Amino acid sequence: MYHFWSIPRISRRAWKVWHRNLVVFFRTWKVNFFPPLIEAFLYLFAIGMGIGTYVKEIDGIPYVNFIAPAILAISVMNTAFFECTYGSYVRMYYQKSFDAMIATPLSIEDVIAGEILWGATRSVLYVIIMLPVLAAFGVISFPTSLLAIPLAFLGGLMFAGIAMCFTAITPSIDTLNYPSFLLITPMALFSGTFFPITLLPVLFQYIALALLPLTHLVAIMRMLTLPAITGVLILHLVWIIMVTAIFCIVAINLMRKRLII
Amino acid sequence: MPNHWFTGGEPISDIIEAQDLKKIFGDVIAVDGINFAVKEGEVFGFLGPNGAGKTSTMKIIACVSPRTSGAVRVFGRDPDLYPAEIKQRLGVVPQETNLDPDFTCYGNLFTYARYFDIPPDIAHQKAEELLEFVQLQEKRDVTVEKLSGGMKRRLILARALVNNPDLLILDEPTIGLDPQARHLIWERLKMLQAQGNTIVLTTHYLDEAARLCDRLVIMDNGKILVEGSPADLVKQYVGKEIVEAEKTEEVLSCLVGKNIPFEVIGDTVQIATGSSREIVRTLFDHCSPHKVLTRPATLEDVFLKLTGRKLKE
Secondary structure, eight states: OOOTTTTOOOOOHHHHHHHHHHHHHHHHHHHHHHHHHHHHHHHIIIIIIIIHHOEETTTTTEEEHHHHHHHHHHHHHHHHHHHIIIHHHHHISSHHHHHHHHTTTTHHHHHHHHHHHHHHHHHHHHHHHHHHHHHHHHHHHTTGGGHHHHHHHHHHHHHHHHHHHHHHHHHSGGGGGIIIIIHHHHHHSSSSSOOOOGGGGHHHHHHHHOOOOHHHHHHHHHHTTTTOOOTTTHHHHHHHHHHHHHHHHHHHHHHHHHHHO | OOOOOHHSOOOOOOOEEEEEEEEEETTEEEEEEEEEEEETTOEEEEOOSTTTTTHHHHHHHHSOOOEEEEEEEEEBOOOOTOHHHHHTEEEOOOOOOOOOOBBHHHHHHHHHHHHTTHHHHHHHHHHHHHHHHHOOOOGSBBBBBGGGGHHHHHHHHHTTTTTTEEEEEETTTTOOOHHHHHHHHHHHHHHHHHHTEEEEEEEEEHHHHHHOSEEEEEEEETTTEEEEHHHHHHHHTTSEEEEEEEOOHHHHHHHHHTTOEEEETTTEEEEEEEEEHHHHHHIIIIISSSSSEEOOHHHHHHHHHHHOOOOOO
């Protein structure tokens, strides 16, 4: 018998699923490459240049430079989360792709692991597309900002794992709206993204640090792009790694419970 | 669970062996302790009304649904313990069309071949070869959403063959197809059979089963009712021929009077017999029937006799 915490047996075949999604992504690259580009511009103009005209700077940092890492972190979150909720749900439920895959030597664990790896990879690709835009505006520093790429993979894994848990328990595609609006949208606003969490009431600061994964991702991202790296980075990193491991393991077990009957 | 049935005596030569196989979903017993064996090179059919347990059995064999109890061996191995090794040698045509809509016909075959670890150059060659086999070369670069139902089923059959499977599992291979498309699939399955492939199929088209299967079982309510070759089953359970007459009071009382067993189906009376001439003569001589029809007995008669005529939902 399985339980939620049992370590799933994943084989290297998971990369076949990842590769399938990669091929589809690059075949429709024109559609896929635009959103992150546009997103970077929109945020920079609307919030950076718009609000930034009034705010000027936060803690001695120009406002646009303050939100630049948040733009990256939010993109990492949204990309992996929406890929592994709506994207995976469509492949699982409407396209029956998972059924087709598990008729081959792939196991359901391989399939879900491949989907999560792909969600994280998509986050990486979006960050790679956004970095030159932010660099062109001179709001991030190099070379430390290049570390945003591997960080995007880790952050992507975390949000893909969280997303896959929701996908595993959602009764229909409509109910996936709940985590989107109740979790993802508030997180994008209150995780030290567009203003420092120190502006929040103390209790909410603790909640943000304890429960909102994006808080930790934004914090590391900001250390890398400013750059202002301190030892606290390790704490954020450990938090992310632990949460990632937990959600990815639970996601695979929940999916197995849903699909193998 | 140790099992003398598998370990004792001769080496295993059957492709599939199942003993006391059970599958329970909640309080529904889908498969209720069935026994069967499929030999190498034969076409073996599972027949039965909806909900008989055919698909559940297929899923257990295909290593995608664990059994509740009993024993199964596919290629002599337990599906619970060696799913990847077994699936590497299986070709599966599922009941539901689950082609990948993000790819073309060629792309579907190529991508699927990659799941079996087939090297790209061989996968390419195999995909081209199979498109020809199912007559879809002209649709090579068309996305699957643009295919007709029959073309989709053919592509699924092709997809099931990318790994040169030792065992082909077909769940309702011709469901919802027009006669032309069905005949093409049958023809292809005959070719595969001639090449020595072992095929297991479920169907509720009885003409399909009679045409394709060397041996078959008829299932109902999770149990196997009978097993045998289509011809033997017809002979054993129905007889050679069926005489049908219009149901009238005269015919009914006459048959009762003559002590001839019959069955009433709707507005016709059916008499299963070894010699239709005699029955027909009796009818005309004594019962003044309106309409009389003689036809050979079919698997459908066996099926209806065994599984009943009540509508299965």
